[in-house]
Amino acid sequence: MTANTVAISPQGYLQAQSRWHPLEFAFWLATLLPFVLFPDYLSLASQIAITALFALSLDIILGYAGIVSLGHAAFFGIGAYSAGLLSKYGWGEPLSGLIIAATVAGLVGFAVSFIISRFRHFTLIMITLGLGLLAFEAANRAHWLTGGSDGLQGISMWPVLGLFRFDLYGYTAYTYSLATLFLVFLGVRRLINSPFGLALRGIRENWVRMPAIGADSRAHIRKAFTIAAAIAGLAGAVLAQTTENVSLESISFQRSADVLVMLVLGGAGRLYGGLIGAIIFMVARDQFSGIAPQYWYFWIGVLLVTVVMVLPNGILGGLSHFYARRKRK
Amino acid sequence: MSAPALSTRGLSKAFGSLPVARDIAINLPVGARYALIGPNGAGKTTLINLMTGMLTPNAGQILLGEEDITALGPQERVRRGLARTFQINTLFAGLNALEAVTLAVTERRGRAGRFWRGVGSDSETIDEAYDILRKLKLGDSCYQVTRELPYGRQRLLEIALALATKPKVLLLDEPAAGVPPEESGEVFEAVAGLSDDLTLLFIEHDMHVVFRFASHIIVLVGGSIFTEGTPAEIAADAGVREVYLGKRKHG
Amino acid sequence: MLLPVFGVLFDGIAYGMLLFVLSVGLSVTLGLMNFVNLAHCAFAMLGGYVAITLVNDFHWPFLGTLPAAFAAAAIVSVVFERALYRRLYRASDLDQVLLTIGLAFISVAVAAYVFGTTQQPVETPALLRGTIDILGLGLGKYRLFLIGIALAVTLLLVAGLEYTRFGAQVRASVDNQRMARGLGIDVDRTFASTFALGSGLAGLGGALAIEIVGLDPNFAFTYLVYVLIIVSVGGLGSIAGSFAAAILIGVSDVAGKYYAPELGAFLIYLVMVAVLMWRPAGLFGRR
Numbered sequence: 114m115t116a117n118t119v120a121i122s123p124q125g126y127l128q129a130q131s132r133w134h135p136l137e138f139a140f141w142l143a144t145l146l147p148f149v150l151f152p153d154y155l156s157l158a159s160q161i162a163i164t165a166l167f168a169l170s171l172d173i174i175l176g177y178a179g180i181v182s183l184g185h186a187a188f189f190g191i192g193a194y195s196a197g198l199l200s201k202y203g204w205g206e207p208l209s210g211l212i213i214a215a216t217v218a219g220l221v222g223f224a225v226s227f228i229i230s231r232f233r234h235f236t237l238i239m240i241t242l243g244l245g246l247l248a249f250e251a252a253n254r255a256h257w258l259t260g261g262s263d264g265l266q267g268i269s270m271w272p273v274l275g276l277f278r279f280d281l282y283g284y285t286a287y288t289y290s291l292a293t294l295f296l297v298f299l300g301v302r303r304l305i306n307s308p309f310g311l312a313l314r315g316i317r318e319n320w321v322r323m324p325a326i327g328a329d330s331r332a333h334i335r336k337a338f339t340i341a342a343a344i345a346g347l348a349g350a351v352l353a354q355t356t357e358n359v360s361l362e363s364i365s366f367q368r369s370a371d372v373l374v375m376l377v378l379g380g381a382g383r384l385y386g387g388l389i390g391a392i393i394f395m396v397a398r399d400q401f402s403g404i405a406p407q408y409w410y411f412w413i414g415v416l417l418v419t420v421v422m423v424l425p426n427g428i429l430g431g432l433s434h435f436y437a438r439r440k441r442k
Numbered sequence: 443m444s445a446p447a448l449s450t451r452g453l454s455k456a457f458g459s460l461p462v463a464r465d466i467a468i469n470l471p472v473g474a475r476y477a478l479i480g481p482n483g484a485g486k487t488t489l490i491n492l493m494t495g496m497l498t499p500n501a502g503q504i505l506l507g508e509e510d511i512t513a514l515g516p517q518e519r520v521r522r523g524l525a526r527t528f529q530i531n532t533l534f535a536g537l538n539a540l541e542a543v544t545l546a547v548t549e550r551r552g553r554a555g556r557f558w559r560g561v562g563s564d565s566e567t568i569d570e571a572y573d574i575l576r577k578l579k580l581g582d583s584c585y586q587v588t589r590e591l592p593y594g595r596q597r598l599l600e601i602a603l604a605l606a607t608k609p610k611v612l613l614l615d616e617p618a619a620g621v622p623p624e625e626s627g628e629v630f631e632a633v634a635g636l637s638d639d640l641t642l643l644f645i646e647h648d649m650h651v652v653f654r655f656a657s658h659i660i661v662l663v664g665g666s667i668f669t670e671g672t673p674a675e676i677a678a679d680a681g682v683r684e685v686y687l688g689k690r691k692h693g
Numbered sequence: 694m695l696l697p698v699f700g701v702l703f704d705g706i707a708y709g710m711l712l713f714v715l716s717v718g719l720s721v722t723l724g725l726m727n728f729v730n731l732a733h734c735a736f737a738m739l740g741g742y743v744a745i746t747l748v749n750d751f752h753w754p755f756l757g758t759l760p761a762a763f764a765a766a767a768i769v770s771v772v773f774e775r776a777l778y779r780r781l782y783r784a785s786d787l788d789q790v791l792l793t794i795g796l797a798f799i800s801v802a803v804a805a806y807v808f809g810t811t812q813q814p815v816e817t818p819a820l821l822r823g824t825i826d827i828l829g830l831g832l833g834k835y836r837l838f839l840i841g842i843a844l845a846v847t848l849l850l851v852a853g854l855e856y857t858r859f860g861a862q863v864r865a866s867v868d869n870q871r872m873a874r875g876l877g878i879d880v881d882r883t884f885a886s887t888f889a890l891g892s893g894l895a896g897l898g899g900a901l902a903i904e905i906v907g908l909d910p911n912f913a914f915t916y917l918v919y920v921l922i923i924v925s926v927g928g929l930g931s932i933a934g935s936f937a938a939a940i941l942i943g944v945s946d947v948a949g950k951y952y953a954p955e956l957g958a959f960l961i962y963l964v965m966v967a968v969l970m971w972r973p974a975g976l977f978g979r980r
Contacts, residue, residue, distance in 0.1 A: 123540055123572040126585060128562030181787045228970060234786055235729060236973040239925040243966040246918070250959040308548045308564070309557035311537075315545050318534035325494070325532070326546040327520035327607050328554060336555065370794075377791055407810070407910060411802030417795030421788050422777065 131306035140385065144291055148284070155283030161395045162290035163352045168375050168387025169294075169301055170344035175373075176381030177310065178337045179317035180229065181238050183369055184245020185345055190252060190364025192218040192346025197265040197359040198258070205271040211293070211350050218346020219339055226335035226342075233320070245369050252364050265359040279355060286355040293351055297344055298388075304340070305384060313337055317382070374413055377420055380427025389428060445508045447472045447641035448493070448524065448611045453502035455492055462488045463499070464666040468643075470611065476643045477656035481685060485665040486645045487529055490613050494526050495519050506611065521550075523610035527600040529619055529645070533588050539599050540584040543571040546606030571606065578602050578632050594625025601632055612636070614644035618651070630655070653677070661685070700830050701951050702944060707836035709943020710843035711905055715898035715916060716923040717850065717935045718891020724867045724930015724978070726782055726884045731793040732773075733895055734920055735800035735913040736766040740896025741903050742804060745813045755817050759842075759900055766896020767889040774885050782881070797913045804910035812907040821904075835904050842901065846894065850932055863887055867930040919946075922965045928978025937976065 121129070147158040167189055174180040195214040204210065225244065232240055252259045259265055272278045277285045304310050312333050315323055323330045353359045362368060371394070372387075379390025401409060424431045446469040453466040462485045470476055478486050491497040493504055495516035504512045511519050534542045547567045548554045562568070575584050578598045583591060588599065597617060604612055617633060618626040630651060636642065646652050652659060653673045660670040663685055669676070676682055719733045740762035747753040747761055773796070781789055821838050824831035854860035865873040866880045874880050902908065902916075919942060927938030942961060949956055968976060 121585075123584065124562055124565050124568045126540065126562075127544070127568060128560065131560050131562060175787070181790065183790075232969070232973055235723065235727065235929070236925065236969055238729070238786060238790065239921060240966055240969050242918075242921070243962050243969070247959065247962045247966065250957060250962065254955065254957070254959065303560070304557040306560050306562075307557040308545075308554050308559075308561055308567075311541060311545050311548065311561050312554040314537060315534055315542075318536050319532055322528075322532045322534065322603070324496075324516035325520060325526065325528075326549050326603055327517050328545075328549045329517055333554070336557075340557075373791075377787075405805070407802045407805040410798040414795040414798030414802065417791045417798070418777070421784075421792040421795070422780070425788065 131302075137385075140388075141295065144295075147287065152282070155287040157395070157399055159283055159286040159290040159355055160352075161392055162287065162294045163348050163355070164372070164375070164395055165388040165391035166290075166294045166297060166348040166351070167345055168372050168379070168391045169298065169384075170341045170348065171372050171376050172381055172384070172387045173301065173304070173313075173337055173341040173344070174334075175376060176383065176386065177305065177313040177317060178334055179320075180241075180334065180338070182229075182241040182245075183238060183366070183373070184241040184243070184248070185341075185372060186364055186366070186368035187245045187248035188218045188222055188342040188345035189349035189352075189368060190248060190359075191221055192349030193353040193359045193363040194252065194259055194265060194349075195346070196350035196353040197268045200270055200354070200357075201265065201267045205269055207270055207273045207289070207354050210270075210354060211347060214350035214353075215343045215347040218349070219343030222342020222346075223335070223339040226338035229338055230331040230334040242366075245366060249361065249364050249366065252361060259359070259361075262361055264361070265353075268353060268357040268359070270354050270357060279357070290351050290355060293347065297347065301344070302384060309333070309336070314382075374417065376427075378416065378427055380429030380431075383426070383429045383433075386427055386429050393428075444472065445505070446470050447474065447507065448643070449505045450493065451503045451505070453489075453492055453499050453504065455488065455497060455499045462665050463492060464664075466502070466662075466665075466667060468660065468667075470641050470643055472610075472641055473638050474641050474643070475655055475657045477652045477659045478643055478645045478662060479647070479649075479652060479659060480662035480668070484662040486662050487615055488665075489662065490526055490615055490645070493613060494524060520607050520609075523608070524613070525604040525607045525609035525611070526613035527604050527615055527617060529615040531593075531596050531600060533596060533599055533603070535589040536587060538585050538587045539575055539580050539591070539595075539602070540568075540571060542588060542599065543574055543584075543602050543606050544568055546603050547571045547574075550607050574602050574605050577635070578605075579628060592625070594621045594628060597621050597629050598632055601629075605636075609640065611641045611643070614642065616645050616647065618646075618648070700832075701948055703830070703832055704836065705944030705947035706940060707833070707839050707943070708905065708947055709940035710840050711898060711902055712916075712919055712923055712943050713936055713939035714843050714846055714901065715895055716920045716927075716939055717846075717932060718888075718894045719920055720924045720927060720935040721863070721867070721930055721932070722884065722888050722891050723924060724928075725863065725887055726870075726880075727929075728778065728782060728884075729786055729789040729793065730778070730888075731790060731917060731921075732796040732800065732913070733793075733892070734899075734915075734917040735797045736770055736892040737895040737899035737902070737916065738800060738804060738908070738910070738912040739769060739899065740766045740893075741899035741908040741912065742808060742813075743896070744900035744903065745808075745815050745908065748815050749813075755815065755821075759897060762900035763893040763897040766899070767893030770892030771885070771889050774888055778888070779881070779885075782884075797917070801910045801913050804913075808910065810910055812909045813903070815903045815908075817904050839901055839905070842897075846897075847932070847936060854932070859883070859886065922961060925975055926965055926968045928972075928975025931975065931977035934975055934977030 147155060171185050174182060192214040195217040196210045199210050199213060228240065253261055270279055273285060273289055279285045312328060316330050316333060349363055352363060375390035375394045376387045378393060380386035420427060448470040450466055450468045453463055455463040466489060480486055492499050495514060503510055506522055506524055511522065544561065544567060547570050551567060553564065575581050578601060580595060580598055580602060583595060588596065601617065618629045621629055633655065656673060659673055659676045661668040661676065661682055668685065669679060669681065715737055719730060722728060722730060743765040744758040744762045747758040748755055777792065781792060817835060821835045824833050854864060862878050862883045865878055866883050870880055923935055923938040923942055927934030945961060949960060
């Protein structure tokens with residue numbers, strides 16, 4: 114792109130960055146299609162929305178602040194178990210359950226953020242892995258609380274807003290998940306386009322320069338991590354409520370690894386990357402659910418190698434690169 | 443007598459058994475234009491790293507004005523008015539110049555924690571950022587992403603980022619390093635145009651530049667101060683010439 | 694008569710020695726180039742399957758397959774290093790993690806396809822079967838052999854590092870890469886050689902592991918976690934560190950299974966996180 118962008122004022126330029134692109138409207142309208150086109154797949158659609166929300170939360174720390182976490186499912190699981198336990202012990206109101214679960218996950222995230230913000234590179238990767246595995250083991254061992262490998266039973270949700278029961282066909286579930294995803298997305302979009310979002314990008318772009326401009330990178334990371342943990346917990350809570358079940362899978366390494374793959378596939382640091390990645394990954398997994406897990410992971414492996422060697426910024430990165438080159442011609 | 447803008451006392455640092463700074467004492471009066479010269483490996487960048495807090499000294503003190511900043515972290519020192527540029531571009535490659543300087547100004551104003559309002563809503567900050575860019579002739583390329591800027595412009599952006607922190611003391615590490623001759627003039631004009639209350643210490647290898655801009659020269663050799671004085675004194679100093687004898691002039 | 698606890702200790706040390714052989718290569722390459730190779734245990738798995746094929750299909754003696762496993766893993770690692778890894782030396786941590794995990798996934802699928810998903814047995818020589826009685830304790834001959842091999846490897850590595858020119862180059866590069874380059878050391882080539890050596894050792898470890906823990910396609914991931922823990926706790930680039938950490942983890946794991954099975958892996962993860970928080974570069978690491 115040439116430097117000649119006509120006489121747009123600096124403020125105008127920065128404001129234009131956060132303006133909604135027509136494709137975004139198209140995307141969100143398209144999320145309503147499953148109601149009409151795939152009414153038999155609404156449970157899957159709900160799962161996709163939940164996973165997309167989870168991927169969005171990881172994007173905040175990975176795509177924007179540059180923190181590689183191999184244990185993010187810990188917060189997803191904490192949110193899921195919190196929401197599940199709340200219902201199991203008598204409080205089945207969905208919306209307040211979400212808020213409480215997200216808060217619990219956020220508080221744990223806040224505590225952990227003090228550890229996370231002090232390390233980088235390999236040490237940080239190993240610490241996130243270790244903490245994630247610890248969370249899994251804790252959930253696994255605490256049968257009395259979590260049900261261990263049998264999963265958490267006895268969840269029963271009250272109707273949303275007192276009106277909408279979680280039905281077998283998934284209409285309520287998908288509406289609920291999608292609405293949560295959209296609302297949180299609006300918030301995250303705001304965050305990304307805020308001064309804080311710019312600071313996170315600064316951290317990702319050049320860690321060394323940040324203190325040299327007077328920035329307290331660690332404080333920024335703690336804040337971003339806490340927010341990401343709360344949103345991940347929120348996603349987990351939605352899963353617990355819509356499926357009325359919580360299993361160890363929600364806090365497993367597999368979930369942490371899968372969401373990382375989705376985010377990288379779609380393109381980290383591009384807001385929609387996690388959403389696109391989640392859609393493609395989950396649809397593909399549903400279509401290929403018959404094959405043995407190791408062969409599924411074979412293709413994931415091929416995908417990862419391809420993305421790293423050929424499409425470093427994922428699908429969205431590749432598309433924007435392609436589009437930018439076409440514009441030059 | 444007012445305190446110097448920046449001073450160090452007995453500053454020493456060693457990596458294991460390798461000393462890189464020996465008992466360094468420097469005094470920069472307010473508004474000074476001091477140059478720090480010396481052969482490669484003399485420890486000039488190390489000294490800047492010590493002053494800015496990127497390295498912890500083994501002994502000694504650093505004072506900014508009257509305040510002892512030795513125990514403060516790098517961002518704290520920047521907040522108190524001590525800024526630096528890097529010899530090798532340390533820029534936000536994926537941000538454009540406007541975003542980068544806006545970020546720096548935002549941090550200075552303590553508004554970087556805000557996540558509910560857009561970057562574009564803070565007109566004061568943006569105006570200040572654009573102003574800095576304009577003064578360094580970066581205004582018309584400010585929407586271009588940093589990694590696509592020509593090298594000379596990137597060096598100017600280095601300075602812009604430092605200026606955005608409204609420093610009282612600015613340490614420039616080879617500001618025109620690697621800049622092709624056609625563009626280095628711009629960089630030096632920028633340096634020359636800096637305000638008179640700003641105290642400058644710059645590392646430089648090009649003696650023409652040193653003699654043109656500096657009022658006082660400090661010569662660093664092997665981690666300790668070899669000698670210091672006015673440009674005339676240094677030019678006449680046989681010891682200094684000997685230290686540089688046989689050493690090729692590096693850009 | 695020796696108490697059973699010594700038996701547990703012996704088993705733990707043997708297991709630790711196996712883990713050491715598996716881990717030392719990763720520790721050195723991480724310390725050398727900060728290249729995160731999560732496919733490391735896939736090379737170990739390769740060594741194991743090479744050994745199995747040679748014994749079961751080609752009737753090689755088990756002991757003869759050990760150098761073959763080493764060589765196979767080393768050669769394959771050279772191929773990967775040339776084709777893929779080389780381009781990512783200066784890439785981000787994330788890219789390295791993703792590429793190597795992807796390769797590990799692929800290797801698991803290939804192994805499952807070729808060898809099936811069940812554990813493969815291998816016939817060890819009669820020499821190594823059974824136990825030797827020492828002070829009333831039956832010490833497994835295979836485990837003694839394992840300890841012997843691991844100690845021999847350790848000695849060779851340490852001697853190699855200290856007394857050969859190549860070893861000096863490795864030490865210099867681990868210590869300060871920029872300065873090493875400045876001195877004219879071809880750090881990239883040193884890394885490639887070290888990487889081959891480390892992967893070869895992993896392959897050897899994989900072959901040795903069959904008798905102790907069994908070999909199935911999931912080996913590449915099951916033991917990756919242990920190896921990563923050993924490397925991060927022991928310290929990147931430190932042979933002594935890997936040795937100490939491997940013994941610590943080996944003994945803890947065996948003792949844990951014997952005395953406190955409910956604790957399981959929890960303790961090991963906790964130890965790792967705690968050590969890393971206290972010493973981010975590992976117990977014996979630098980930086």
